[in-house]
Amino acid sequence: MSHKLRVGELKALYLTEEEVWRIFTIVLTTKSKKSATYKFGLLKAMIENLYQVNEDAEVTYDQLAYSFTKIYWNLVIHHELEQGTRGSAVVTKLIEIKQSYNIPKEMTFDKLDATIQLAATKRVKAVMKTNVFGALYGDTQGSFYAFDHKTEQFKFHKVVLTFMRKYQRLLIDLVNYHMAKMIEQLNDVPHINYLLDKVESIAKRSTLKPFEKVLVQYFEQKCFYCGRELHKSTIQTHVDHFIPWSFVQSDQLWNLVLTCSKCNISKNDKLAVRSFLDEMVNRNERMVNLSGLIANKNELATYNKEKIIHLYDYSIQNGYENIWVPSYR
Ligand SMILES: [Zn+2]
Structure with a gap:
């Protein structure tokens, strides 16, 4: 020590x-x-x-x-x-x-x-x-x-x-x-x-509902982290910032995922374990290629996978060292 x-x-x-x-x-x-x-x-x-x-x-x-x-x-x-x-x-x-x-x-x-x-x-x-x-x-x-x-x-x-x-x-x-x-x-x-x-939260959006609607429309309704099905009535759907909001300070579709409330609440302000970064890159690859997402074209047009990989590494360098793992998958 x-x-x-x-x-x-x-x-x-x-x-x-x-x-x-x-x-x-x-x-x-x-x-x-x-x-x-x-x-x-x-x-x-x-x-x-x-x-x-x-x-x-x-x-x-x-x-x-x-x-x-x-x-x-x-x-x-x-x-x-x-x-x-x-x-x-x-x-x-x-x-x-x-x-x-x-x-x-x-x-x-x-x-x-x-x-x-x-x-x-x-x-x-x-x-x-x-x-x-x-x-x-x-x-x-x-x-x-x-x-x-x-x-x-x-x-x-x-x-x-x-x-x-x-x-x-x-x-x-x-x-x-x-x-x-x-x-x-x-x-x-x-x-x-x-x-x-x-x-600290003055720039934070009060609701992520519009993003939820888009994500629900185009992706499987499963928790990104634990895989639980989200359309079952007992499970609340949340939108999670993959790279914590406190670091990115913005809401980009390529950084948002659907999760169950349990995962979202327990992940909170932490970074998910690195294996999810690969899944995130894949998820975004599919998203960029979805022709239906015209409304969000601009932010997707400037997206590339290096961006989210760099953000992930920068987060760790900036002190997000407490890595979160879902309690079950
Ligand atoms: Zn979950």
Whole structure:
């Protein structure tokens, strides 16, 4: 486990900006890891320290721990957002400090006495050594920074440092967004949840019924995934985005299939196992050749099988790593 590492060296000497973007995207959006918000906390601390580095692109653990502690103090103590990390080490340490110094929740980190800030930072730094530096190092495939628990130095990859400075504003927004998204999932804050959900799905079509009609007309009424017959009255017909909507953000006939409600609901926002990609390519091959689908001619005219294969691979690269398999076939 990479988070147990005490030293991490930079794995790649040469990195392209494209590569840094790719890794960033995976780190921000990886859905399979139910990790705490630590990685966002460390990314925020890194962003705060982009201009605190020495000429070798190094910052001390103390500097990063100070930023990190401030972020968590304000989240956990001041805003009382426990982020599903109840009993997690950082939260435990901060609650201990709050209680031992009898600090009211109204106190933001900036207002704390310097000795208390120092005490909190020291304890959080110890947690970062076991749970944070190594974990993000692993998530970034050892390409973003090097670290050493003994010297307590953190060294940015120069390309990453330049990248983060160059896209700083955009990265702040991205990190904040994903951190908020994770926090809201872990806490009972329906009002924020409500807003973020709204913004995220603002472009989503409210009904896929028109597509269902077209698909029902031209294809066998069987669930694309489990093969159950859909015209039986007990089974509800759903339309599923083969490549999840949250990734494609659009409704193209060549990405839609008829499914039973059970498969659609359990697949949800996941990617189906790769064997279905082949079936999808075949299905679309037949669809393109159907002369009756005149109404949808345009989107089918620009379709080719590379498109859906690329989309499938891009989805995985973008963090859709949790592959769905129907419960029976
Ligand atoms: Zn099914």
